[in-house]
Each structure stands twice: as structure tokens, then as C-alpha cells.
Amino acid sequence: MRRVRYHEYGGPEVLTVEETEPPEPGPGQVSLRAEAIGANYVDTKIRANAGSIFYRPLPGSPTGDVVGIVEAVGPGVDPGQVGHRVTALVDPDAYADFVLADAAWLAPVPDGLGPGPASLLTVAGPVALRVLRAGNLAPGETVLIHSGAGNIGALAIQLAKLLGAGPVIATASTAEKRKHALDLGADVAVDYTADDWAERVRAAAPGGVDLVLDAVGGAVLSEGIDLLAPMGRAVVYGAASGDLVEVPIRSLFGLRTVTGFSLLAWRAARPSEARAEMAEVAGYLADGTLRADVRAALPLTEAAEAHRLLEDRATIGRVLLVP
Incomplete structure (x- = not known):
């Protein structure tokens, strides 16, 4: 499978596509086959090592809000999750064909909700x-x-x-x-x-x-x-x-x-309230109460261009990467 990482700090051009084996879910994890990945501005700061609060060691990989299908579950996770369409905050290695996510914080995607709005459900x-x-x-x-x-x-x-x-x-x-x-x-x-x-x-x-x-x-x-x-x-x-x-x-x-x-x-302190609010937001997005815009949907191989769009600060709406 493909994943995007960087091995030096710098501009969007340091993002590189690598070939690797699909990850195996560990305890409490699921493997998702990614449908779309919501790219976030903060990752452009982390990639550029733009100050101490953004520091992460190399090699680096962007985070992301991944919408996808549960392909496999790890120990301790209900196997009935397989086949469900969900979204999750993924860290590390969010820009990939297959990703690992915390099973406890998956957000079910309402029927008919597109990948752009769905990518807003967890964060x-x-x-x-x-x-x-x-x-x-x-x-x-x-x-x-x-x-x-x-x-x-x-x-x-x-x-x-x-x-x-x-x-x-x-x-x-x-x-x-x-x-x-x-x-x-x-x-x-x-x-x-x-x-x-x-x-x-x-x-x-x-x-x-x-x-x-x-x-x-x-x-x-x-x-x-x-x-x-x-x-x-x-x-x-x-x-x-x-x-x-x-x-x-x-x-x-x-x-x-x-x-x-x-x-x-907040999730650690009040997990039941945090989950209830995830469901509340899902309802607002599903019934059209909340509007969600998508500015661009780019192939996974154009991760660098996605970061350029985020960095120019002119982008309105989600920037998605599509495997």
C-alpha cells in the first residue's frame, strides 16, 4: 500500500509517497480502508518544524480525519465493526491507503453523508x-x-x-x-x-x-x-x-x-459526553442543519499540493486526499 511521510523538515515538497505493507491492528484498534482523508493546517506547521509547539521527531507523518471502511479489528474490538463506514482522527500515518484508528473513538457515518462532511465528525x-x-x-x-x-x-x-x-x-x-x-x-x-x-x-x-x-x-x-x-x-x-x-x-x-x-x-475526562456530542454533530450534518464545504479533493499522490493549498491561507472548506 501507499503512505505519505517526510524524512526532513521543510516545504510541501518533503512529503514523499512510500510503498509499505498494510498495518495490522493492535489491541483496541481497527484497520480502515481509506475513502478520503481530511488534511489539517496544523500539519503544515509540524512538517515545517515551525516552532517548539509544533515539534515532532523525524520521520514524520501527517495526521488526518480519515473516512473509510473497517477492514479488520484488533484484540478486544467487536468484530461486528467490520464493514462499517466510519471516520476517525488518525495519528500517525493518516495519509495512506490503509490506516489504524482507535476503535473507542470511531464515528459512524450517517447514510448518504459525503466524505467532506463525514470528515468533520470526529474533530x-x-x-x-x-x-x-x-x-x-x-x-x-x-x-x-x-x-x-x-x-x-x-x-x-x-x-x-x-x-x-x-x-x-x-x-x-x-x-x-x-x-x-x-x-x-x-x-x-x-x-x-x-x-x-x-x-x-x-x-x-x-x-x-x-x-x-x-x-x-x-x-x-x-x-x-x-x-x-x-x-x-x-x-x-x-x-x-x-x-x-x-x-x-x-x-x-x-x-x-x-x-x-x-x-x-475532554474525551479522557468526559467520554460519555464527548461521544454524545459526536452523535449530535452527526445529526446536524446529516439533516443539513450544518453546512460543510469541500474546496478540493486531490489524489493521495498529490499530498504536497494539498499542503500548498492549506498554506496559502486562501482555502475555504475541506481539502481532501483521495486514495
Whole structure:
């Protein structure tokens, strides 16, 4: 079978296709025959070794949200899983014809759901829903969603509206992305690369923002905290900028709260709730409540091009690799 790895850090060109034997599932694992693999921006940072928080030793392999058919199960896994169409977060070796996945966190794919939306079932969808709930979003509250055209941000906009938020303010770096955020239901869209982006948010929410969702970090996070209203909350679930900014205690004296979120930690702490939210998101995607866009579907052998699309920051919707 084919798999994609890299043996040096660098640009997309370091991704190479290798021939190897299909992996055998171990205890608690299943083997999936991949139908499609959702590529994620964070893997471009890891591949480039773009800072200490992205470091992984060589040889490296991208992670991914894999949609596929269960081909075989390892010890301790129900053999009745064989033949089921599921999706899973795969790490390592997600870019491959056959992958290994944790049987405990497979998400069944509803009938008729395409590979693009299906690839959002295990990570992007549950994260978008949980960060809103971790921030205790209440109906009528103002929410600021950074990276509003990304996989998680786009779903968070829609879910925030579903949960009764208003207004929803989204940030994005290009005019096309801001239009997309508005099309998804955002009331205001702001360019967070502009020097005055925070002032534009203040103009839209003069009393402050009740909830900020941030996976950018750095100065964007610092300014977002300053935008919070009294009793406002910020939920931090990533640091795509690579800047792990320190939050000064004085910024919290206005009765503000900053909460961190990790999907893996949430699964470990509250597995039954995490599974219930996976199923909830699956229902929203299956019945069309949530819109999911696919920007490109490329052959597995074009993994480097997939990373180029992700790195140019102009991509809206999922970038899929198809074995």
C-alpha cells in the first residue's frame, strides 16, 4: 500500500509517497480502508518544524480525519465493526491507503453523508460545539469567532446561531473568507490582520463581547481578552500563530475568564459526553442543519499540493486526499 511521510523538515515538497505493507491492528484498534482523508493546517506547521509547539521527531507523518471502511479489528474490538463506514482522527500515518484508528473513538457515518462532511465528525464538529458550551454561551450573547472560515470556525458560526447567539462576529483574513463567514450566518465579519480590527469589533459590540473563541494565540488572543465584557469568557483551543502568549492577571480583573480546551483531554475526562456530542454533530450534518464545504479533493499522490493549498491561507472548506 501507499503512505505519505517526510524524512526532513521543510516545504510541501518533503512529503514523499512510500510503498509499505498494510498495518495490522493492535489491541483496541481497527484497520480502515481509506475513502478520503481530511488534511489539517496544523500539519503544515509540524512538517515545517515551525516552532517548539509544533515539534515532532523525524520521520514524520501527517495526521488526518480519515473516512473509510473497517477492514479488520484488533484484540478486544467487536468484530461486528467490520464493514462499517466510519471516520476517525488518525495519528500517525493518516495519509495512506490503509490506516489504524482507535476503535473507542470511531464515528459512524450517517447514510448518504459525503466524505467532506463525514470528515468533520470526529474533530472539527465536536470541537466547534464543545468550545461554545465550554464558554457557557447563552441565548442573545455576543460571540467573537476567530478563523471564521476555517473548518472549526465555520461550524462554530452556524452552531452559535443555532444556540441562539447574537450578534456573531467572525474574523477572517481575506474578503472571500469574510463573505463566506457572512453567508454562514455571521452578523459581522472583520479582517483580523488589519491594525484596527479590535476597534471594528468594539464598534459592532460597544458593550464588549460575551464570548471569544480563539485558536490563533499571540496578539490576537491578547486583544480578544481586552474586548471581553464584564463576566466575559474566552475559550482558547489552539495557537496557530505559534505564539504562546502569557495572559496577564490584570486583564482578568474585569470579571473575565480564560479557559483552555483540548479535545483529547475532554474525551479522557468526559467520554460519555464527548461521544454524545459526536452523535449530535452527526445529526446536524446529516439533516443539513450544518453546512460543510469541500474546496478540493486531490489524489493521495498529490499530498504536497494539498499542503500548498492549506498554506496559502486562501482555502475555504475541506481539502481532501483521495486514495
